[in-house]
Amino acid sequence: METAQITPFAAIAEFDTPGALVQAAEKVRKAGYSKTDALTPFPVHGIDEALGIPRSHLGYIVLCIGMMGTAAALLLQWWTGAVDYPLVIGGKPLFAFEFSIPVTFELTVLFSSFAAVFGMLALNGLPRFYHPLDNARMTRRVSDDRFVLVIDKSDPKFHPVETIGFLRSLNPISTELVED
């Protein structure tokens, strides 16, 4: 009844165990929905396969930026020590890969870690302080003990009434149509 007045953002259904969520997610995918998501208090095993979420490619980002760290460290040590201000200390060579290993290693790790953290945030679109899903009554408990299945309005199969009806058939605790 309220569906007539509001612009929907998503249809969501709430479950109380990770197992129930994964079972429902399987059915949602098999029904042909693809713009789906789940909100869970901890990473639930099997949910990625159940919803058909592809593997994260964060690793490639980290690898590229980490290698930039390696290159930056080697350049820094070679340029400062052997080019810009050559100083003979203890008869050691101005540049050699042996003595540059520790600093190169540390800077590789430093660059990679920044890439991992900020890459993860960027891929997730964080920080994001407002999200339409926050309008939903049930998402407050997601960070506690509830498992919520989300079907986005951008899904080609999305229909405010039929999708909610389909979600109800999956035996959730409750369902809700979230306003945009």
Added chain:
Amino acid sequence: MADLAIKPPLAELNPPLVEGNHSYSTVTHTVSGIVERKTPKQWFIAISISGAITLMMLGMIGYLFLNGVGVWGNNSPVGWAWDITNFVFWIGIGHAGTLISAILFLFRQKWRTSINRAAEAMTLFAVACALLFPLIHVGRPWRAYWMFPIPNTDLNMWQNFRSPLLWDVFAVSTYGTVSALFWYVGLLPDLATLRDRARTRIRQLVYGVLSLGWRGSARAWRHYEMAYLILAGLSTPLVLSVHTIVSFDFAVSIIPGWHTTIFPPYFVAGAIFSGFAMVVTLMVIFRYAFQLEDLVTIKHLENMNIVMLATGSIVGYAYATELFIAWYSGNMYEKFAFLNRTTGPYWWAYWTMVSCNVISPQFFWFKKLRRNIPFMFVISIFVNIGMWFERFVIIVTSLHRDFLPSSWGYFRPTFVDVCTFIGTLGFFTTLFLLFVRFLPMIAISEVKGVMPAPGASERGQH
């Protein structure tokens, strides 16, 4: 059939990681409750004491800045003494936090989830205490940025990348930064929990901003888990490299007693040993203070004691190897350095170190003792003391008798040395008390992940 019968039941081999009758929401409530309840009176008492000690440390540092490093007992031939001892002591303590959060994660040791948050916080605060010492030891601390390759107009030259001391600058600052990142990533979901539970506007704002809008979406979790795995994979070699490079500060020099190839593994084992002792010290106190016995079970403490037993034995073995090699090498300077270490003027420090580090963890061979909380608390304190002495022994006994008897000396700490070190204990405690008051000291989302799912047994029936 027969060998099946003598196997202990599964429950005994794999005791539950969460005891008591907990559901997801009671775990949330137990951990968040610590942050949300009215501040206990004991917390105020504790923080006033530790805060006063921190102020004393700041006073000592101010006094040092006004007068120079001469206010310490350091003098030729002992140019490194309590400052570097304290630096290595604190940085070593940090290593247990990273071991628990990264290495045990890669080894799929699920018991780490109850203790990793507090252990990582301990790492950060220990690194903060450690970084202080090289910074105030440089003589002109307002020029401390000379340690980094920052273009400037007053130094007009570059750092010497051939020096282990510069490697150490990079190692320790990278370690501090990566530990902070790792810790914060772990905190994100729990900050979101606190945000969702917040009742006051200020809490909603603070935890809302800190949690960066984390919503627990499955699409976000997959990147999150990947980031966590990568950070664990990066931190594992990092933590081993940090104490390796710290040991290079000594091993790359030509001082007898320092110039040994055993230093890197020996330092890493010692670091993990001392760090676990500090985790046990802290967990015994805070688990009791906040009634977290269901989450930090006796099994957790027992596992940490087993790690202490293992690493303590490695450390003992390294002591024996050092002595053996000193004799076997036939090098008279090496021989003298170790004879002087064990029987010279600092014999008391050497034997304090051996009794605390080698003998005391051996009690943990006995199951009864390693599950006895007051006993393990006492042993953890002994190990903390012993590991401080280890660094003191390595540094001071190798320096105080130089190659020429005319340059022999005896290091005595001044009250500034002593009060600065005690001050860092207060500083560390203050930071830890602030942490347990304002942030969840147990990783809520990770504990939920290792709990048995509710209804798991019924689901199989239909």
